[in-house]
Amino acid sequence: TQHAHYVVAIGKKDVDIRTIGQLPGVRDVHHVSDDYKLVSRKWRVKPTVLDLGDGVTIGEGTLALCAGPCSIESEAQMEKVMNHLVENGVRLMRGGVFKPRSSPYAFRGLGMDGLRDFHRMARERGIKIVTEVMQVSQVEEMHDFVDVFQVGARNTQNFNLLDALGGVDKPVMIKRGISGTIEELLSSAEYVFSGGNEKLILCERGIRTFETASRNTLDLNAVPILKAKSHLPVIVDPSHGIGIREYVPAMALAGVLAGADGIVYETHETPETAASDGAQTLDFDESARLIRNLRRVYQLRGELE
């Protein structure tokens, strides 16, 4: 693949990169090794649009909405969330079955049993599944029951996991690290992309700072910067980004005007009783209102000069 004045070597993982550097006409190979190239807009100018099938796409031209609980808890819970999504025309559902928890004693998710139920119920309703994969051995296990693999903020630099996802034919959404830089997020995406999987989504979910009035500091600066640096779609997660239920809608709307290609947020029938993250989870009324507002804002964005 050639662009401008340089050549990018793709899918050459098993070749010693130095042998390429010695070919006639090649320079700048040293710098490739420190940087992202394949996910760069310098190489692929046109924005990437992912097609998940059944008319669901992520990328320029649509506003991807993805909602659901932090954790999958039961069939009854999922049914309620799915009904809410279907009623509001949302086609992507998030929900964790493997949960990374900083304490070993916290709820860790329903695992593969939960995922199989999640998949079956979603298929019946035309809903696509976004769920977190935590380790290499789960990649194969989860593969047939997942529409988008999510790499969580604590695994953004789990390079073995990224390598494994490079060999998969399903989209991968990579969350920015807890204190990850924009460049590190792009480098993590480069891992997957250079492994052969070009179906990638970048997710801004807030970074760790000294501020304690919010759970994280949602870095909306990252949205236009990522969109300029990379051809990959960018999603904003306002739930983790601010961590306080009543302010999630404002940050979701702001995220759209910052240029996001989609929003992923947490919703639950009764946030107060959620197994995890209830304090940042919208109930269905709040969620429905947010969906309507997001669509109006997205429409306006298209009309701005």
Place this chain on the structure above:
Amino acid sequence: TQHAHYVVAIGKKDVDIRTIGQLPGVRDVHHVSDDYKLVSRKWRVKPTVLDLGDGVTIGEGTLALCAGPCSIESEAQMEKVMNHLVENGVRLMRGGVFKPRSSPYAFRGLGMDGLRDFHRMARERGIKIVTEVMQVSQVEEMHDFVDVFQVGARNTQNFNLLDALGGVDKPVMIKRGISGTIEELLSSAEYVFSGGNEKLILCERGIRTFETASRNTLDLNAVPILKAKSHLPVIVDPSHGIGIREYVPAMALAGVLAGADGIVYETHETPETAASDGAQTLDFDESARLIRNLRRVYQLRGELE
């Protein structure tokens, strides 16, 4: 002044607060000393709207737009900026005459001479002036030539300056500290308010984090949080918040949907030749487009559910 179940003592700076604590029926006085009270929405529920005269207000009900160069450079420069503002219906102009610079060898501004010219030209055009005051001795000197005193990010905790501004009858816009918390910004406002000056504006301008792809990390989370905690107007400064010209408009628009009462940004006829901050400064075409877009977004905000 009474609200809910507690009494707030206002303007009692010279009284030992402990004597109040010993009055019958008084409790919680110890906690007052660690916290902001007068700027809190718990005490004054209705949002504060500042009236600058000539139909210019800052606060709920309007979107305050304030633009101009980082530094006042010359009469010719000011005339061009003012013409641009008048053409676009912007009534507030920013521009520094005293410039805080981390190096002692950098340009430090035109000083009082520049301010007098700034004031005369602004008055002729119905424009209100927002400019930074750096030290106590300037408060009196600048007073008659300023519409809004700006306290810069390096002076957010210059308590003597805050005290001095507490005795002034002009509005004060306090920028969040370089690494200031939301609570510290409110406490700094409390200094001015408790000194007797209730005309205050809070400004989110980005905080210092590990991220180096942007100049600062604009913390839009702070907007809904400040609006919920305080009755004071909140302004967003996207120019310092991201520091890169091409991304300033996106962050300005996002700021409005986060709930800001206004936007302050940098514009200059030829940003490339600006005496300071050129890399984050819009030219007049970009500025005019941003103004039109900001107004459309603000209008939509009023129509959202």
Place this chain on the structure above:
Amino acid sequence: TQHAHYVVAIGKKDVDIRTIGQLPGVRDVHHVSDDYKLVSRKWRVKPTVLDLGDGVTIGEGTLALCAGPCSIESEAQMEKVMNHLVENGVRLMRGGVFKPRSSPYAFRGLGMDGLRDFHRMARERGIKIVTEVMQVSQVEEMHDFVDVFQVGARNTQNFNLLDALGGVDKPVMIKRGISGTIEELLSSAEYVFSGGNEKLILCERGIRTFETASRNTLDLNAVPILKAKSHLPVIVDPSHGIGIREYVPAMALAGVLAGADGIVYETHETPETAASDGAQTLDFDESARLIRNLRRVYQLRGELE
């Protein structure tokens, strides 16, 4: 195990903790789930000392010194390092065979082949091996060739890896996360400990801040705090902590007086040619001098009031 006025349940991973909470006389179970308990000094007052065999211990009573290259590169390189260590009485050698790299194109280590050579050569010389394990599948593979498993700063919250290491009978050294809190480090240790492996070492290696004059900000505050909160040994890594070769010795010495039980640092015959991290690696002269100085400082520490 009982201490003071409370009972700690150990090794009960498969029991629903709520059933314990309902037993007569039990309270505070809710808080256990949010916190570290088994690694806490409130439960085990006496400092833990790890015995690695052949007279090598880590913990109170000795200063553990561990040195070696960032990456294992060749037998010749290892031989030189080992000779240097033996001559200076250092019994622990660090060296990576699996290297986490933020770019997919960087050198990723010699893998299991390198580890087997490392192990054989170390055994011949009475040296113990500390090396990084990056994923669950490597735990079993590496097990027989490792004396201390190192969990790197990007894997501090790789909970599956921590779970797997909980089932192993070899010591585990957990590095603090890139922007990890002290509490998170202790919670990660709790994962391993509650899985049954009590052989743990905590490692302070610097955190990410806004400062760019150093690679990381070595947080020596963490040393006395960790020693007070936990009974586990605490090691300081000045090489990653400051990232600049000429300042590594000063930070190593400071670490001992802050209370560290050991120091791990990078050394290489010719740092300029090292496959990774050369800029923070000592040559053998510098290393030998540091070892002598560290021992003098450690001796003095024992004599202070």
Place this chain on the structure above:
Amino acid sequence: TQHAHYVVAIGKKDVDIRTIGQLPGVRDVHHVSDDYKLVSRKWRVKPTVLDLGDGVTIGEGTLALCAGPCSIESEAQMEKVMNHLVENGVRLMRGGVFKPRSSPYAFRGLGMDGLRDFHRMARERGIKIVTEVMQVSQVEEMHDFVDVFQVGARNTQNFNLLDALGGVDKPVMIKRGISGTIEELLSSAEYVFSGGNEKLILCERGIRTFETASRNTLDLNAVPILKAKSHLPVIVDPSHGIGIREYVPAMALAGVLAGADGIVYETHETPETAASDGAQTLDFDESARLIRNLRRVYQLRGELE
């Protein structure tokens, strides 16, 4: 003054630096304006030693010890502290009479009355005074009663104050900003130095990070870096640096091995009743023990290779 291959212009504040740049043989003048030069070790290789008179010096060759309460409270309190210092051979006393407080309702110090008493009592006992100056107008007022002006962490970039201190003939100790970089601290020192006052001390006192287990993150990395970059003495403040009384001594000792020229810490007869900062203040027994240990560590430092 000439060094290596470049000439540094000193004390030329009122000359337009560009006129120098046009002289024959001059280059690099543009970079001077962005950077510190006069405080750099590239210009003055030999470490600066400040002589405060009566045999009290700060800089290479001695370990400067400075102790005292956060706030001056009364003559009785000062007398006790001074007796403690005299008994232990400490010649520098810290104590605030103007206190920067984030809340306007907190204790703000005894002011000039307190300082006059402080000065009189100190003179009688051969003790030198280090105390904070908060604003320009205080510089002249405090001048005759102060031995070292302290610029607090909230005023590190109060450029008017730095300018004013540039015209004074008393030493100035500049604390690193709350989230100040090493380069910013040097630039602030450059302000004072370029104003004509070369009697400067740099103070590391911890920076703001995400860590909440300590008050600040004491950045001991800054000590060897500052010592290498600048010829000025560097002092460490472990009291603010960690903020927890029982860990202050460990960090003080670590600071000496990191290369500090002195330690400033808080002590009070009864820390529990101190008007401010009691939680990080040593009682006299702890202080006396620390002084003895600091001297032993400093002596050892001189003996290390």
